[in-house]
Amino acid sequence: MRRASILLIVACLALPAIADGQRSTQPPPVVFTDITRMAGIDVRHVNGASADKHLVETMGSGALFFDFDNDGWIDIFVVDGGSLADAAVAKTARDRLFRNRRDGTFADVSATSGIQHRGYGMGACAGDVDNDGWVDLYITTFGRNVLYRNNRGASFTDVTDGAGVGGPAQWTTSCAFADVDRDGDLDLFATNYVDASAQRPPFCGNAELKVRVYCHPLNYQPLPNLFYRNTGKGVFVDATAETGLAPFRGNGLGVVVADFDDDQWPDVFVANDTMPNFLFFNEKGRFKESALLAGVALAIDGAARAGMGTDAGDYDGDGRLDLIVTNLDLETHSLFRNMGGRLFAYVTSEVGLSAATRPFVGFGVNWFDYDNDGAVDLAIANGHVLDNTALLRAGSRHAQRPQLFRNVNGRFVETGRQSGAVFESARVRRGLAVGDVDNDGDLDVLLTTNGGDVELLRNDGGNTQNALAVRVVGTKANRDGIGTRLRLTAGGRTQVREIRTGSSYLSQSDVRAHFGLGGAGVVDRLEIRWPGGRVEILEKITVGQIITVAEGQGLQMATPFVR
DSSP states (O other), X not given: OHHHHHHHHHHHHTOOOOOTTOOOSSOOOOEEEEOTTTTTOOOBOOOOOOTTOOGGGGTOOOEEEEOTTOSSSOEEEEOOOOOSSOHHHHTTOOOEEEEEOSSSOEEEOGGGXXXXXXXXXXXXXXXXXXOSSSOEEEEEEEXXXXXXXXXXXXXXXXXXXXXXXXXXXXXXXXXXXXXXTOSSSOEEEEEEOEEOOSSSOOOOEETTTTEEOOOOGGGSEEEEOEEEEEEETXXXXXXXXXXXXXXXXXXXXXXXXXXXXXXXXXXXXXXXXTSOOEEEEEETTEEEEOHHHHTOSSOTTSOOXXXXXXXEEOTTSSSSOEEEEOOXXXXXXXXXXXXXXXXXXXXXXXXXXXXXXXXXXXXXXXXXXXXXXXXXXXXEEEOOSOTTHHHHSTTOOSSBOOEEEEEETTEEEEOGGGSOGGGGOOBOEEEEEEEOTTOSSSOEEEEEETTSBOEEEXXXXXXXXXXEEEEEEOSXXXXXXXXXXXXXXXXXXXXXEEOOOOOBTTOBOOOSEEEEEETOOEEEEEXXXXXXXXXXXXXXXXXXXXXXXXXXXXXXXXXXXXX
16 A cells, blocks of 8 residues: 555656646636625524534534426525524524525525425435426435425425334434446435434543533444435435445544546545545446545545545546545645546645645535636635634634635635625635526625634636536436546637535525636537437537537527526
């Protein structure tokens, strides 16, 4: 293993320059404007913080962008928490659903949505589990998880028991839908954290100073993750054991499902808190845990990190999906560059993320091209887990500012402080999702705060450069086209995207693929590889629009961006 580590270090020191379409060091002006109140989003997370210091109080919660009414405009779902110490406080928590009015505002339709879940919520993911053309919703909790079937955009119905995905009453964090066995319907991976089921948590902190803190996760037993195989029409069976996942217990917080080895079988990466991460390579429907051999289990010093959020994206333009993992302060976050052949190199320092992320406790994270110049940038939601951390270490802060990094030829330059007041604002942020809420051709951001308000940030200026958004609809493949890989060539640059759910931390972004195109006026070629292997090619596509492509049927719709 020492020899393998040395080889990886050598590999990461030989990072190639990004040859195609070198990016200008002078980005167009992009500012993220807080439009939360203007848009009608009024949500304050209930964390139930108590003197008992239940660990769950500091860990939530998430949110997602998804088009639940199929009108082509993404809507918003926000997961609320609750209280383990006070039943009255617990009753005030409620999940919220907002319908996009298509005019920059959202309508709160929570009361008529049928979403009546009242457990301590953590995160959510969305996918069309019964292939009826309407996206369904899964909510993870400190307790029993819930699946809601979409009633053709009018409301949702709790189908958990009939679907078989409630699971045991335990602590589930992030989740993702994917067609793991490639049979045409979506399976479900649910990440579990620790066994904190005791009525009162142990005392952690300094007894002499009478300072109590939230306990470190290693004070609890880790849990195995859950995998549910879809048997058809949205009915699932627990296939955790038969797929080889059961023996692996971890402190799982973030999950991303993507085809890391490009063999057309979706793999699963789990960010584990203060334990080695997991990377489950999919070998025709069974999983092989290979994180240590692949180089993503540990940091470059051989130590586990406090893995929390994670995302996959091709930051260096080589066609392979790389990994970002957010960690605790003083650790730095982890960027693993995909070298091919199921090997990754730890390149955090080489890409400029070491010193910049060291002071922060990171949670939600997303690769996204916020300035539409053709390479994915990075946004991170930060906030400490200890509400009294300042008493324990001088200079440590509970509330922290989020970060925004621009990708400049494969290195990351922090640009948040020039990109809007929110990046100077300290909060205890957790979830982060991205999507084009106003269909204007640039990506907006949704942030959640533990015990605080949700923030919706509008991208102002990203669409001064060109873009194309692609929605895929499966016919033989699952209806959402989850797992579809797109290769787009325009302006001398080739970009790769993969359609997927979940990722970040407890959250999910818009499943439409967004390609920033810089000054390119036409897409030369778009290759679409569907789950199962079918490949379709479109050529000479006009930029500045959202296109819908159906498997085997070609281009179905083209809608210009709203300007």
